[in-house]
Amino acid sequence: MIKRMVLGLLGLIAAAVVGLLILAYRPAIDPIEPPSATTFSPALVAQGEVLAGAGYCATCHTAKGGAAYAGGYAMKTGFGTIYSTNITPDAATGIGRWSEEAFRRAMRQGVARDGSHLFPAFPYQHFNQVGDDDLKALYAYLMTREPVAAPPREPDIPFPLNRRVLQAGWKLLFFRNDAYGPITGGTPEWNRGAYLAEGLSHCSACHSPRNGLGAEKTGADERYAGAAIDDWYAPPLNAANRAPVAWTKDELFAYLRTGATALHGVAAGPMSPVVHDGLSKLPDADVMAIATYFADRFGAAGERAAPDxxxxxxxxxxxxxxxxxxxxxxxxxxxxxxxxxxxxxxxxxxxxxxxxxxxxxxxxxxxxxxxxxxxxxxxxxxxxxxxxxxxxxxxxxxxxxxxxxxxxxxxxxxxxxxxxxxxxxxxxxxxxxxxxx
Incomplete structure (x- = not known):
C-alpha cells in the first residue's frame, strides 16, 4: 500500500515536471549577423533614443560606473538580487545577434532569443503595450549603440527559484496581455499619457504594491497605492496621495520636467534618474500628456495649485x-x-x-x-x-x-x-x- 502511494506520488511529480516543461517551452529564434549601424535610418534611431528615455532603459541596464546599456545593475527583490543584462549590440554577450523578431518577443512575452524565460523584474507585462513602430525604433537605437563585452551576471536567488522554467508558471498566474492597457477613452493627450505611463514608462511597476509572488497588485484600490522600492518609498499616484496641496497637471509637469516644484519638493533617490536621465529625452508634449493622465488618477485634473x-x-x-x-x-x-x-x-x-x-x-x-x-x-x-x-x-x-x-x-x-x-x-x-x- 505504502509502495503504491509513493509510486503514485512520484508519478504525479513527474507528470507535473513534464507539464511545466511543456508549458515553458519556447523555441529559440535563429541568430543573425550583427547589422551595420547604417542599416537604420537616422530618424528611426533618433525616435528610438526618445523611447529609450521613456522606458529608462539606460537607468536599469547600466551598472554604477559601468558602460551604458552593458547591464549589471542590481535589482533587489523579495527573492534575492537580479542583475540586468547587456543590451548593447555585442555579438557574444549582448543582443547583437538578436533579430527584430527576437527583440519584439522579449519585450512582449518576456522570452529571450534562446527561448529562456526572463524574470519579471524586466517589465515585459508593461512593454507588451508598446506599438510595433515604437519597438522598431527602439530596436534600431539599441543596435546602433557601442558594443560592450559584458557577460551576464547570474541572479543571487536560491534554488529552485532561480530556474527560469518556473517563470512559465508565474506567467500563467499573472501575465495578461491587457493587464495594463491599452487604455483609451480620454482626450488624445490623456490617451498619449496613458500609453506612455502604462507601457514603456511602466510607472506602476514602482508605485504599486506587490503580492507574495512579486506580481503587481491590480485591484482598483491597489494600483498606484504606493510601494517600497530600493530602500525608498514610491508614494501613491492616485487619490490616496497625502500631499497637502493638490498634485495638478501643471505641478506634475513641472516636477517631471525639472525635478522640483515649490509646492511638492524635489525628485531624489530612484525618481531622480527617471526625471533627469529618462523623461528628459521626451518632448514637452509627451511629459504634459503623462501629467494629464496622472492628474486624472489623482482626481485633480481640474484643480489649480494655489495657496490655501x-x-x-x-x-x-x-x-x-x-x-x-x-x-x-x-x-x-x-x-x-x-x-x-x-x-x-x-x-x-x-x-x-x-x-x-x-x-x-x-x-x-x-x-x-x-x-x-x-x-x-x-x-x-x-x-x-x-x-x-x-x-x-x-x-x-x-x-x-x-x-x-x-x-x-x-x-x-x-x-x-x-x-x-x-x-x-x-x-x-x-x-x-x-x-x-
Missing amino acids: AALAKVLAASAGGGGPVDHGANLYDAACASCHYNSGPMPLLVRPELGLNSALTAADPSSLIQVILHGVAVDEGLPGAMMPGFAQSLSDTDIAQLASWLRRSRTDQPPWPDLDRQVAVLRTQSESSRSTH
Missing part, C-alpha cells in the same frame, strides 16, 4: 508654530532651518518646504530618512542645488527624533512607528550597497 488653508498651515508651522520644542526641533533649527525656512505667502523653489513634500506625508518614512542620511546631490533634484547628508553628523536617534518632530509639526498624519529601528536598518543597507558598487 493647507499651505498656510504648513507655512505657519515653518515660521514657528510647530508645537513644543524638543530635541528634534533643536536639530531642525541647527541643521535644517537656514535652508528650509520660508516666511512669505508661497514657499521658494530653492528653499523646499518640508511639510509639502510627499516624503514627510507618506505612510512610509524611508524616503525622508534616506534624504537626511545622504542628502540630495547637485545632479539629482533641482539642477545646481544640493542638500548635504547628515549620516556622519547625526546618530540614528537624532535622525529618528528629527523625522518624528517634522512629521508631528508639519503634518496631520499619525506618527511613524519604530523610527530608530528603521533608521538603523536603512543606514546599514545603504552602507552595504555602497560598499558593493
Whole structure:
C-alpha cells in the first residue's frame, strides 16, 4: 500500500515536471549577423533614443560606473538580487545577434532569443503595450549603440527559484496581455499619457504594491497605492496621495520636467534618474500628456495649485508654530532651518518646504530618512542645488527624533512607528550597497 502511494506520488511529480516543461517551452529564434549601424535610418534611431528615455532603459541596464546599456545593475527583490543584462549590440554577450523578431518577443512575452524565460523584474507585462513602430525604433537605437563585452551576471536567488522554467508558471498566474492597457477613452493627450505611463514608462511597476509572488497588485484600490522600492518609498499616484496641496497637471509637469516644484519638493533617490536621465529625452508634449493622465488618477485634473488653508498651515508651522520644542526641533533649527525656512505667502523653489513634500506625508518614512542620511546631490533634484547628508553628523536617534518632530509639526498624519529601528536598518543597507558598487 505504502509502495503504491509513493509510486503514485512520484508519478504525479513527474507528470507535473513534464507539464511545466511543456508549458515553458519556447523555441529559440535563429541568430543573425550583427547589422551595420547604417542599416537604420537616422530618424528611426533618433525616435528610438526618445523611447529609450521613456522606458529608462539606460537607468536599469547600466551598472554604477559601468558602460551604458552593458547591464549589471542590481535589482533587489523579495527573492534575492537580479542583475540586468547587456543590451548593447555585442555579438557574444549582448543582443547583437538578436533579430527584430527576437527583440519584439522579449519585450512582449518576456522570452529571450534562446527561448529562456526572463524574470519579471524586466517589465515585459508593461512593454507588451508598446506599438510595433515604437519597438522598431527602439530596436534600431539599441543596435546602433557601442558594443560592450559584458557577460551576464547570474541572479543571487536560491534554488529552485532561480530556474527560469518556473517563470512559465508565474506567467500563467499573472501575465495578461491587457493587464495594463491599452487604455483609451480620454482626450488624445490623456490617451498619449496613458500609453506612455502604462507601457514603456511602466510607472506602476514602482508605485504599486506587490503580492507574495512579486506580481503587481491590480485591484482598483491597489494600483498606484504606493510601494517600497530600493530602500525608498514610491508614494501613491492616485487619490490616496497625502500631499497637502493638490498634485495638478501643471505641478506634475513641472516636477517631471525639472525635478522640483515649490509646492511638492524635489525628485531624489530612484525618481531622480527617471526625471533627469529618462523623461528628459521626451518632448514637452509627451511629459504634459503623462501629467494629464496622472492628474486624472489623482482626481485633480481640474484643480489649480494655489495657496490655501493647507499651505498656510504648513507655512505657519515653518515660521514657528510647530508645537513644543524638543530635541528634534533643536536639530531642525541647527541643521535644517537656514535652508528650509520660508516666511512669505508661497514657499521658494530653492528653499523646499518640508511639510509639502510627499516624503514627510507618506505612510512610509524611508524616503525622508534616506534624504537626511545622504542628502540630495547637485545632479539629482533641482539642477545646481544640493542638500548635504547628515549620516556622519547625526546618530540614528537624532535622525529618528528629527523625522518624528517634522512629521508631528508639519503634518496631520499619525506618527511613524519604530523610527530608530528603521533608521538603523536603512543606514546599514545603504552602507552595504555602497560598499558593493
